[in-house]
Amino acid sequence: MPEEPGGSTVPRRQLGRYLEELRQNAGLNRKEAAKALERSTPTLWRIETGRTPIRGVEVDAMCRLYGASPKMTEVLVGLAGETKAKGWWQAYGDAVPAWFDLFVGLEAVATRLSWYEAELVPGLFQTEDYARTLISGDHPEEDDAEIERRVQLRMARQSILRRLIDPPAIRVALRETVLRCPVGGRDVMSVQLDRLAEASELPNVTVRVVPFSAGFHLGMLSGAFIILRFPLNGGGTESEPDTVYSDFFTGALYLDKPPEIERYNRAFGEMWEAALGEEASRDLILRSAEETRNG
Numbered sequence: 001m002p003e004e005p006g007g008s009t010v011p012r013r014q015l016g017r018y019l020e021e022l023r024q025n026a027g028l029n030r031k032e033a034a035k036a037l038e039r040s041t042p043t044l045w046r047i048e049t050g051r052t053p054i055r056g057v058e059v060d061a062m063c064r065l066y067g068a069s070p071k072m073t074e075v076l077v078g079l080a081g082e083t084k085a086k087g088w089w090q091a092y093g094d095a096v097p098a099w100f101d102l103f104v105g106l107e108a109v110a111t112r113l114s115w116y117e118a119e120l121v122p123g124l125f126q127t128e129d130y131a132r133t134l135i136s137g138d139h140p141e142e143d144d145a146e147i148e149r150r151v152q153l154r155m156a157r158q159s160i161l162r163r164l165i166d167p168p169a170i171r172v173a174l175r176e177t178v179l180r181c182p183v184g185g186r187d188v189m190s191v192q193l194d195r196l197a198e199a200s201e202l203p204n205v206t207v208r209v210v211p212f213s214a215g216f217h218l219g220m221l222s223g224a225f226i227i228l229r230f231p232l233n234g235g236g237t238e239s240e241p242d243t244v245y246s247d248f249f250t251g252a253l254y255l256d257k258p259p260e261i262e263r264y265n266r267a268f269g270e271m272w273e274a275a276l277g278e279e280a281s282r283d284l285i286l287r288s289a290e291e292t293r294n295g
Contacts, residue, residue: 009105010240011082013050018076019059020048022066036065050102056080092153095146099252103245108160110168112229114268116219118175120183121192124158125172125199130192131155133184161202166231172200172207173271174281175219179209179288186292193289200282208275209284217274218267223248227264 023033034044037058046052056077063073089096089104096104107113115122121130131154136147160168182189200207210217223246230240244255244264255261276284 009050009087009102010109011079011085012053013240015054015059015076015079015083016048016050018079019062019066022063022068022072023048026066028066033062033065037061053083054080088156089153092149092156095150095153097251100247102254103247103252104157106228106230106240106243106245107157109230109240110228111166111231113168113170114227114229114265115170115172116174116222116226116268116271117172117178117224118219119177119181119224121174121178121196122172123154124161124170125196126154127188127192127195128155129188130184133188161199161205167204170205171268171272172205173219173268173275174207174209176209176211176284179285182292186295190289190293193285193292197282197285197289200278200285206278207281207285208272208278209281210271210275211284214274217271219271222246222264222267225264225267227261227268 023030026033028036030044030048031041034041037044043052047054059077059080060073063076068076087105087108089101120134123131126134128151132147132151135150135154136142139147139150142150161170179193183192196207199205210219225244225246228240228243228245230238230242233239241256242261244253244261246253246255255264275281
């Protein structure tokens, strides 16, 4: 079932994991718990996977069923209140697909991003014209006002690059193809490449280009992906598990099992080693911009 909108997705996911753990410790399977709570099994699954918001009174009932301590119950009821806090992206309504809402929430709180792109400039570095070309091509049925709304959503996401408090550390590996395909035409692409080079000079951003001469690498098998890492809690534990995000034509994939993360870490590490250094990559980006501009 599609994810329901509403509330910050990160607290929802945290709350869902805590509730699932309590249920399992109580010796109840999901079907048994759902029956006792007078909820459907799919609904309980959606709660435990953070795909739907939940009210504090419902959390309290679950905690009582699972035998949670009063302190734990208080904490989880409070966390349920946090899931009602709206993220900035929700003002854009259905401009954000349900499957993408989770990514925007995770991206907003991630401390480190390792990003591989094989065909397109990453959304965090796109110019309005470049983004408009992609969005209008992907949504030919939408009118100009809706296209513009989606473009502005993408631009709003970019604020994390320069936020004053804890901007994320971002490593980007780009296949050289990204520089050579004139999306939107030569004028749009040359400006886009200039923007990419400018972004690569930010202290929290490192961009490397994987040249054609690198030959085979695992990115040719994996496709584009992002590895998101998150801040630690006060006790030094993970606030969110490392998560791999990969989108495709009709949806997206989220992976957070350790073997999956390790496989993508290996792929990114291999590409990072095969890529040009930071300065050489910036020089290639600027050279490609000039070549594109001059035809």
